[in-house]
Amino acid sequence: MPDVHIRKSLVTVEEIFHEGGPAAEVPLRRGAIVTVVRNPFAGRYVEEIAPFMDDLKPLGLQMATSLLAALGGDPRTIEGYGKGAIVGAAGELEHGALWHVPGGYAMREALGGAKAIVPSAKKVGGPGTRLDVPVTHINASYVRSHFDAMEVGVPDGPKADEMALVLVMTTGARIHARVGGLKASEIKGEDGLR
Incomplete structure (x- = not known):
């Protein structure tokens, strides 16, 4: 399989104090x-693409470790996660599915064996395409x-x-969760659900 060639990496961290209600003492x-x-x-269409997942595993772990460091470095503070992929226009949606295993298992490992499935989104798009990456609790998808x-x-x-x-990680629930x-x-x- 081909090597993984990285062009760039971006890390973003948001701090949310409120969404119109009372400000939290500790921001999300x-x-x-x-x-x-x-x-x-x-x-081009390539029939056998699954082995590339193994090539992406070291990148997944590197990304999970870097993101955890950006959020303070303590896996005990992480409560939510998600993953996703945006595939350029000359690719196909299935190429984004190659990220399921390397991205998901890397976060579980970095967080000490989280139990819930890592939710995911993927799409095909050009430069500037935005993706809403779903997030659920790391140990129980029904939270x-x-x-x-x-x-x-x-x-x-x-x-x-x-x-x-x-890869996405969060430190808690939505800031005014009450439903x-x-x-x-x-x-x-x-079971990773409850």
């Missing part, structure tokens, strides 16, 4: 890392207070022969 922090890589399959999304993108990417690979459902304090930790 949402962070994203986006890495733009060359798409080795751009411009409603942590259902969120973070919008990400790269001003000059992805170019037609590139992919923008994304009920399973609470983080009620997680049983049996």
Whole structure:
């Protein structure tokens, strides 16, 4: 399989104090890392693409570690996560699916074995395309207070022969979460759902 060629990487961290209600003593922090890589399959149909996931695994772990550092470095402070991919116009949606395993397992490893499936979004688009990356709780997908999304993108990417690979982490629930459902304090930790 081809090597992973990185053009650039961006890290963004938001601090949210309120959404119109009372200001939180500790702001919610949402962070994203986006890495733009060359798409080795751009411009042609290749039947066997799955082995490229193994090539992306070291990048996934590097990105997860970098994002965790940008959010303070303590995995115990991370409560939500998500991943995504924007595939340049000469690629296909399935190329973005190559990020499922390397991105998801890297975050689980960096966070000490988180149990919930890492939600994902992907699309094909040109430079400046934005992607809403879904977020759920790291240990129980049914924790409603942590259902969120973070919008990400790269001003000059992805170019037609590139992919923008994304990881997102958050430090808690939506800042004014109050619509009920399973609470983080009620997680049983049996199956990644509850």
